[in-house]
Amino acid sequence: MFTSLTEKLQDTFKKLRGKGKLTEKDIDAAIRELRVNLLEADVNFKVVKKLMSNVKERAVGHEVMKSLTPAQQIVKILREELTAMLEQEDAGLNTSSEPPTVILLAGLQGSGKTTTAAKLANHLRSNGHRPMLIGADLTRPGAVDQLSSLASKEDISFFSEGKTPEEVAQKGLKQAKKSSNDLVIVDTSGRLHIDDELMEELSTLREKMGPSETLLVVDAMTGQDAVNIASDFNERIGISGVILTKLDGDARGGAALSVKAATGCPVKFAGVGEKIEDLEPFYPERMVKRILGMGDVLSLIEKAENTIDQEKAKEMEDKLRSQQFTLEDFKDQLHEIKKMGSIQDMLDMLPSGMGGVPSELKNLSVGDDQVVKTEAIINSMTPEERRDPSIINSSRRKRIARGSGTRVQDVNQLLKQFDMMKKMMKKMGGMDKKKAKKKGIKKLPFFQ
Amino acid sequence: MGMVDKLKERLQKSRDGFVKPIKQLFGSRTMDDEFFEELEESLILGDVGAETATRVVEDIKDQVKREKISEPQKVQEMLVDQLTWILEEGNGSCSLPQGSPSVVLIMGVNGSGKTTTAAKLAYRWKHEGSKALLVAGDTFRDAAIEQLSLWADRVGVDLIKQQQGSDPSAVFFDALNAAQSRGVDVVVGDTAGRLHTRTNLMDELQKLYRVTGKVVEGAPHQVLLVVDATTGQNGLAQAEKFHHFVPVSGLVLTKVDGTARGGIALAIKEKLNLPICYLGVGEGVEDLQPFDARSFVEALLG
Numbered sequence: 001m002f003t004s005l006t007e008k009l010q011d012t013f014k015k016l017r018g019k020g021k022l023t024e025k026d027i028d029a030a031i032r033e034l035r036v037n038l039l040e041a042d043v044n045f046k047v048v049k050k051l052m053s054n055v056k057e058r059a060v061g062h063e064v065m066k067s068l069t070p071a072q073q074i075v076k077i078l079r080e081e082l083t084a085m086l087e088q089e090d091a092g093l094n095t096s097s098e099p100p101t102v103i104l105l106a107g108l109q110g111s112g113k114t115t116t117a118a119k120l121a122n123h124l125r126s127n128g129h130r131p132m133l134i135g136a137d138l139t140r141p142g143a144v145d146q147l148s149s150l151a152s153k154e155d156i157s158f159f160s161e162g163k164t165p166e167e168v169a170q171k172g173l174k175q176a177k178k179s180s181n182d183l184v185i186v187d188t189s190g191r192l193h194i195d196d197e198l199m200e201e202l203s204t205l206r207e208k209m210g211p212s213e214t215l216l217v218v219d220a221m222t223g224q225d226a227v228n229i230a231s232d233f234n235e236r237i238g239i240s241g242v243i244l245t246k247l248d249g250d251a252r253g254g255a256a257l258s259v260k261a262a263t264g265c266p267v268k269f270a271g272v273g274e275k276i277e278d279l280e281p282f283y284p285e286r287m288v289k290r291i292l293g294m295g296d297v298l299s300l301i302e303k304a305e306n307t308i309d310q311e312k313a314k315e316m317e318d319k320l321r322s323q324q325f326t327l328e329d330f331k332d333q334l335h336e337i338k339k340m341g342s343i344q345d346m347l348d349m350l351p352s353g354m355g356g357v358p359s360e361l362k363n364l365s366v367g368d369d370q371v372v373k374t375e376a377i378i379n380s381m382t383p384e385e386r387r388d389p390s391i392i393n394s395s396r397r398k399r400i401a402r403g404s405g406t407r408v409q410d411v412n413q414l415l416k417q418f419d420m421m422k423k424m425m426k427k428m429g430g431m432d433k434k435k436a437k438k439k440g441i442k443k444l445p446f447f448q
Numbered sequence: 449m450g451m452v453d454k455l456k457e458r459l460q461k462s463r464d465g466f467v468k469p470i471k472q473l474f475g476s477r478t479m480d481d482e483f484f485e486e487l488e489e490s491l492i493l494g495d496v497g498a499e500t501a502t503r504v505v506e507d508i509k510d511q512v513k514r515e516k517i518s519e520p521q522k523v524q525e526m527l528v529d530q531l532t533w534i535l536e537e538g539n540g541s542c543s544l545p546q547g548s549p550s551v552v553l554i555m556g557v558n559g560s561g562k563t564t565t566a567a568k569l570a571y572r573w574k575h576e577g578s579k580a581l582l583v584a585g586d587t588f589r590d591a592a593i594e595q596l597s598l599w600a601d602r603v604g605v606d607l608i609k610q611q612q613g614s615d616p617s618a619v620f621f622d623a624l625n626a627a628q629s630r631g632v633d634v635v636v637g638d639t640a641g642r643l644h645t646r647t648n649l650m651d652e653l654q655k656l657y658r659v660t661g662k663v664v665e666g667a668p669h670q671v672l673l674v675v676d677a678t679t680g681q682n683g684l685a686q687a688e689k690f691h692h693f694v695p696v697s698g699l700v701l702t703k704v705d706g707t708a709r710g711g712i713a714l715a716i717k718e719k720l721n722l723p724i725c726y727l728g729v730g731e732g733v734e735d736l737q738p739f740d741a742r743s744f745v746e747a748l749l750g
């Protein structure tokens with residue numbers, strides 16, 4: 001789970017503060033914390049080294065020494081460094097002046113190429129293109145079936161005829177011209193970057209097809225090796241951008257930095273789920289927060305905004321701010337929250353600067369069963385109990401459990417979780433509202 | 449070619465990362481702080497994780513001081529011993545318990561190599577003389593059923609499947625009943641890839657786990673978590689969460705034929721004491737090896 005970097009640093013500095021002014025040695029202590037933090041996030045070791053020396057240089061110079069909150073200052077410097085690394089001019093896709101535009105996808109086995117091909121086609125179609133998917137993975141069992149099934153479900157043109165990937169791709173391109181598709185996306189077999197034969201095959205395919213984009217599909221869970229993978233693909237095939245997949249999990253995603261450092265190529269999209277619509281633009285700022293363990297608040301907010309009923313959210317926000325959130329509201333919200341995936345997922349996205357997620361909340365799942373159970377429990381309470389759970393003593397708990405067909409432990413757990421949640425919300429509700437506004441965070445209940 | 453040699457040869461392909469630095473490290477030099485720092489570095493580059501790497505190196509450092517060791521060669525041996533010990537401890541749980549039939553459940557995050565591993569295992573057991581059966585338990589991903597079905601043909605074993613979108617528990621229920629009536633010895637069940645953070649999907653997996661036990665006594669007899677060797681520190685969270693929902697017997701570490709060192713398996717073993725049972729070393733049906741700690745560590749260190 002994400003640990004709070006700022007807090008850790010604060011501890012480090014607290015220990016040091018008794019001694020008066022911060023010295024270079026003190027900063028070294030902080031740097032050590034940062035280093036471990038970044039390594040835990042899977043940022044490549046060499047990249048971390050470079051970053052740390054940059055941060056140290058800037059920190060020792062002046063900024064931190066004069067600062068009243070050195071921990072925050074150091075994190076700020078690091079954030080700036082990371083943001084500078086990930087920032088990119090324009091992450092849009094290049095298209096050809098002579099359509100069809102060719103987009104080639106490449107990557108290791110299982111990184112998400114085929115799924116991403118379909119997502120991209122769907123995305124580009126909604127941007128007014130007429131894409132065709134070309135299945136040029138002739139090696140993995142079922143690979144062509146997979147892409148053709150994705151294509152037909154979404155009613156996207158599909159092609160895969162020929163004996164070699166090259167033949168398939170070239171025939172596909174011809175077919176696209178004939179059927180006036182202005183764009184083709186070529187899915188290729190997964191391959192190891194050290195597999196000479198397959199890398200050569202891909203390189204030839206690239207030369208023949210002249211793609212406007214050659215995109216490396218990288219799993220966000222990738223560890224230290226991301227640097228080698230990306231630089232090999234770049235050297236041997238030449239890539240124009242990266243798509244980072246499986247960002248819907250809790251991987252910190254340091255690979256994003258590694259890949260950027262190794263290739264200099266922009267990250268063009270982020271994969272955030274298995275479904276066709278689970279493709280997002282890549283937001284460097286959010287990625288930095290995520291890598292630092294500061295939570296992906298902004299993504300969460302966007303996700304929530306898409307699912308939660310805006311008015312209800314507003315209502316709830318007001319209640320939260322005035323600390324009037326009751327079990328009744330909790331019940332209402334469960335339905336909304338369920339749409340967003342588990343509470344766990346949400347909590348994982350919260351900034352850890354808020355003191356982390358209480359362990360009682362970590363295992364709170366919002367599966368169907370859980371919602372039913374929770375509803376049953378709350379329904380068995382009197383209105384008075386719902387307004388003020390503090391009056392629910394042990395005999396009331398027994399009654400509620402009996403009434404709802406659950407166990408007393410279930411009632412206890414719910415009350416505990418509700419209590420924790422309320423506390424957390426209080427913490428967040430108390431944060432500076434103006435600041436939140438300025439950042440564009442306004443409509444939502446749980447955050448800032 | 450022996451297994452060790454084959455693995456070594458595969459790992460030799462790697463150019464960077466774990467192998468070279470460590471080997472170079474143990475040339476003749478003094479064992480100062482820098483030496484140990486570099487040792488830690490190379491472990492971290494192998495995805496062992498900062499925490500585990502620091503602990504391993506601290507242990508070695510203590511021992512070096514205590515025993516006044518001065519030859520780097522000796523330190524290398526100590527490192528091999530220590531890593532082997534970590535990986536070997538309690539590794540007995542990798543043998544497949546007898547059941548009628550024995551049921552093996554394959555699970556893991558998306559794209560880690562589950563389906564391929566299921567096929568490799570069925571192949572392996574078939575060649576050991578058992579009657580194996582594959583279960584197309586991934587009813588979610590497009591063409592997952594076709595994929596396994598092609599593998600089943602290649603391997604020459606039966607496959608039990610239903611349509612895409614059907615309830616995986618129902619597929620397993622059918623498959624286990626079929627296995628019993630067909631006199632199958634070992635059932636290898638594939639499941640859909642899922643991220644460990646998706647609680648509803650993890651619940652689904654747990655349900656599936658329970659269902660197998662209702663049909664066949666003691667099932668599943670083995671639960672294998674498939675982890676991609678390329679995975680970084682998130683592998684720990686994966687193992688933790690999967691293990692929380694469904695008790696894991698051991699890991700299959702796949703794609704060891706790449707350049708990633710698979711150090712995350714070491715971290716998982718250290719933290720959760722889950723043994724590594726098999727290594728996936730390629731995309732072919734024979735590219736699966738039983739795990740041997742010492743040769744793994746030796747191959748890892750060059």
Ligand SMILES: Nc1nc2c(ncn2[C@@H]2O[C@H](COP(=O)(O)OP(=O)(O)OP(=O)(O)O)[C@@H](O)[C@H]2O)c(=O)[nH]1
Nearest residue numbers: 109110111112113114115190246271272273558559
């Ligand atoms: N959770 C999640 N799963 C994803 C994402 N992208 C792809 N997947 C899943 O990852 C697995 C592998 O995806 P594929 O698209 O088949 O990967 P691939 O790179 O084409 O694989 P090969 O062709 O075998 O090399 C599938 O289970 C996908 O559903 C994502 O952004 N999030």
Ligand SMILES: Nc1nc2c(ncn2[C@@H]2O[C@H](COP(=O)(O)OP(=O)(O)OP(=O)(O)O)[C@@H](O)[C@H]2O)c(=O)[nH]1
Nearest residue numbers: 109110558559560561562563564641703728729730
């Ligand atoms: N190089 C190499 N590739 C492997 C290995 N094991 C699996 N693969 C490849 O990795 C990709 C994904 O493998 P699958 O078996 O489809 O993975 P999965 O976990 O079933 O994927 P989902 O069901 O989509 O979650 C395929 O291209 C496999 O050929 C291995 O040990 N080495």
Ligand SMILES: [Mg+2]
Nearest residue numbers: 113114137143
């Ligand atoms: Mg594919």
Ligand SMILES: [Mg+2]
Nearest residue numbers: 562563586592
């Ligand atoms: Mg599969």
